[in-house]
Amino acid sequence: MEEPSIQLAYALDTFYFLMSGALVMWMAAGFAMLEAGLVRAKNTAEILTKNVALFAISCIMYMLIGYGIMYPAGGNGVIPEISWSFMFMDASADNAVDAVLASDGDIYYAGLSDFFFQVVFVATAMSIVSGAVAERMKLWAFLLFAVVMTGFIYPVQGYWKWGGGFLDGLNFQDFAGSGVVHLAGASAALAGVILLGARKGKYGKDGSINAIPGANLPLATLGTFILWLGWFGFNGGSQLVVSNISDANAVAGIFVNTNMSASGGLVFALITARLLFGKADLTMALNGALAGLVAITAEPLTPTPLAATLIGGVGGVIVVFAIVTLDKLRIDDPVGAISVHGVVGMWGLMAVPITNADAGFGAQAIGLVTILAWVFITSFIVWLLIKLIMGIRVSEEEEYEGVDVGECGLEAYPEFMGARGST
Secondary structure, three states: OOOHHHHHHHHHHHHHHHHHHHHHHHHHHHHHHHHHHHOOHHHHHHHHHHHHHHHHHHHHHHHHHHHHHHOOOEEOOOOEEOOOOHHHOOOOOHHHOOOEEOOOOOEEEOHHHHHHHHHHHHHHHHHHHHHHOOOOEOHHHHHHHHHHHHHHHHHHHHHHHOOOOHHHHOOOOOOOOHHHHHHHHHHHHHHHHHHHOOOOOOEOOOOOEOOOOOOOHHHHHHHHHHHHHHHHHHHHHHHOOOOOHHHHHHHHHHHHHHHHHHHHHHHHHHHHHHHHHOOOOHHHHHHHHHHHHHHHHOOOOOOOHHHHHHHHHHHHHHHHHHHHHHHHOOOOOOOOHHHHHHHHHHHHHHHHHHHOOOOOHHHHHHHHHHHHHHHHHHHHHHHHHHHHHOOOEOOHHHHHHOHHHHHHOOOOOHHHOOOOOOO
16 A cells, blocks of 8 residues: 555645646637638538547547557657557456656656647647538548547657657657657648639639638637636646645646636737738737747746746737738638648747747757658648548538538528528
8 A cells, every 4th residue: 555645745846736637628618619610600510529429539548549549558769569458458457557757766656637628639630620621522532531640640749759769769748749749730730722622612713812711619719718717727737746845836837827828829910910901800810819829838847837828928929920921822711720730830849949948959850850751741642542432522512501511510600691602
């Protein structure tokens, strides 16, 4: 029997880990609400179906194979030696706790809590893809890609950093996943968007860019607040431990820096949009807050609150210009996911050495390029195979009518859809 103090620390850290994971799971609701608010009414039910289904698929695939790839029994730093034992673990047995141990032998938390925390990160990465390909991708093509993304593509690059692979050996720093989660999700999204093409009417033959407003900005705003809340678990939980003074102080600092970076991102994005467009653009403000959150995720511990605000602020400026630039390149991303999670994810990674003396710009650049290249190339191949086998885009008629009817056989707002295809 362990000492009471060790048992208490074990219970506290396990509980903290699980509650942090629950907060990150709630981010799935944030993504669902954000995306449902930023697509047109006729596509709402389908985007909600994607979000709830991808979460379930992520959990199953990560249990079956992803966790064993990302945290393997061994490996050479590039290719993991896959462990298959996790899915057969008996959580009720005393010897099956599979506790995670510190180097000095102290018990941190239950191993099953580690799986729960990691699996909700996988779902977050996949959620990023959902919004970027919205309004014109086949539902089952998307879900098939989710199987491969969460079971293989994501875990491999996760192993390279968080599973003790070669990126970790190079001292690549990514505290909570600006690269491993957010850049990875955006890279997969970019590959899909390139093969998918833009929504009908988004870009004119004369080079014009036509705005396609979302149906429910209150819902998008609610989604952003939910994501903001969930991010405290995303970054705070990544400290892993809270049962001693040092780690408790670290968690407090992470919470403050996460909040300040989001605030800086929102305000700077709002100001940038006002200077560029002459209006206070709500969607840019919302994406600015998310950009601030993505930017600080790579290193939320070492900055001062002022530095965190500025790191987020730079992310807020970047995201506005990134969204405008992608539109000029005719890359149609209805929710701005590639800009928020990809472009700003890169900034977050490269900003780490500014406040963390143990990090280097060279290692950060190697990690950035590695994640981007791996996820983009593998995702492009998978998307292409799906396109050749079953197609990835709905018909022009289905797109006009709305994918709710074509893919789901129902509408999210049936009493308001008097003239289908007009919204």
